[in-house]
Structures are given as structure tokens and as C-alpha cells.
Amino acid sequence: MGFIPRDGYYPLCALLFWGLASVLIPKEKWKPLFWYGLVWGFLAGYIFIWIFGFGFHLFEYKLGEPFKSFGVCVWLTFAWIPAIMIYLYDLPSSRVWYVYPMYLIVFALASASLDQVFHAAGLLKYYHWNPFFRFIIALFWFWWAKLHYTKMKEQN
Numbered sequence: 001m002g003f004i005p006r007d008g009y010y011p012l013c014a015l016l017f018w019g020l021a022s023v024l025i026p027k028e029k030w031k032p033l034f035w036y037g038l039v040w041g042f043l044a045g046y047i048f049i050w051i052f053g054f055g056f057h058l059f060e061y062k063l064g065e066p067f068k069s070f071g072v073c074v075w076l077t078f079a080w081i082p083a084i085m086i087y088l089y090d091l092p093s094s095r096v097w098y099v100y101p102m103y104l105i106v107f108a109l110a111s112a113s114l115d116q117v118f119h120a121a122g123l124l125k126y127y128h129w130n131p132f133f134r135f136i137i138a139l140f141w142f143w144w145a146k147l148h149y150t151k152m153k154e155q156n
Contacts, residue, residue, distance in 0.1 A: 007063040009121055010075035013114070021082030025089045033085040040145035041080030046072055048137070052129075059129040062122065087142060088149050104142055111138035 004012060025033065049072045052058045064073030087107050092099045112135035118124035119131075 006121055006123060007065075009118070009123055010064060010067070010073050010079075014075045014079035017079045017082040017086075021085050024086055029089055030085070033088055034081070036088055036145065036149055037081035037084040040141070040148070041082075041084035042077045044141060044145075045077035045080040046070070048141070049077075052133075052137075056128075058127055058133070060125045060127070061118070062125055084145055088145065091146060091149075100146075104139060104146075107142050108135050108138035111135070111141075 021030075049061070050070075053060055054071060061073050061076065064075070067074045090103075092103050094100075112131040115124065115131045115134040119126060
């Protein structure tokens with residue numbers, strides 16, 4: 001992808017996820033899922049970067065200007081909104097014990113893979129970081145999002 005400037009990967013990633021969401025999720029499901037995407041995608045992404053990037057100084061995103069807010073590239077956190085929406089919309093309904101754990105692992109692996117792609121592109125500098133850490137954190141992140149989503153669905 002040499003024809004795209006490196007800092008163009010951020011908006012490209014966000015637009016890719018929004019495009020996927022528009023293809024995979026029916027429009028009538030957008031409104032109920034958007035709030036979860038905002039909380040578990042946008043807000044949780046900010047918190048993740050603040051804690052692990054700034055707080056523990058484990059990694060740093062590069063070339064996010066002029067779209068940085070509080071030191072975080074907004075395109076990245078913006079891309080998490082549709083990613084969480086897709087994750088929650090496609091939650092497996094199967095009662096087979098291994099289906100959801102496999103689904104969870106696939107999404108956590110995708111998150112860790114994106115971490116590695118941004119690192120290889122020179123947009124994510126590792127100090128004391130490894131995509132495996134992202135994988136473990138993403139397991140819990142997606143699991144908590146599912147718990148919140150299913151609990152709220154049960155209450156409604």
C-alpha cells in the first residue's frame with residue numbers, strides 16, 4: 001500500500017470498519033448498537049490508550065495529527081464504534097459451548113493483528129508492548145462488552 005501515506009492508514013481503517021458495518025448490520029439495528037459502540041469502542045479505546053499508552057508508557061501511536069485529541073488519534077477510536085457494533089450484532093446464539101469462546105478469540109486475534117499492522121507500518125511504536133498483550137486485553141474487553149450488552153437486553 002505504498003500509494004497511501006502512512007498517516008492515511010488511520011482514516012482508511014475507520015472507513016473500512018464503517019463500510020463493513022453498513023454492509024453487515026441492517027439499518028434498523030444501528031441505533032440500539034451505536035450506543036454500545038460509543039461506550040465500548042470510542043470511550044473504551046480512549047481509556048485503553050490513556051492507561052497503557054500514556055500511563056504505563058507501553059506504546060505510542062505516531063502520525064495522528066491533526067486528528068489527535070488528548071494525545072489519541074480520533075480515527076482509531078472512531079473505528080472502534082462500528083467494530084463493536086459488528087461484534088455485538090453477530091454474537092452467536094448457539095448453545096454449543098465452544099461457539100462463543102471461538103468467536104471471542106477471533107475478535108481478540110483481529111484486534112491484536114491490527115495492533116501488529118499499525119506497528120509494522122510505523123504508526124505504533126512499542127516500548128514494552130507486544131500484540132499478545134493486546135490479545136489478552138481484547139479478550140476481556142469484548143467479553144465485558146458482551147456481558148453489558150446481554151444484561152441490558154435482558155432488562156429491556
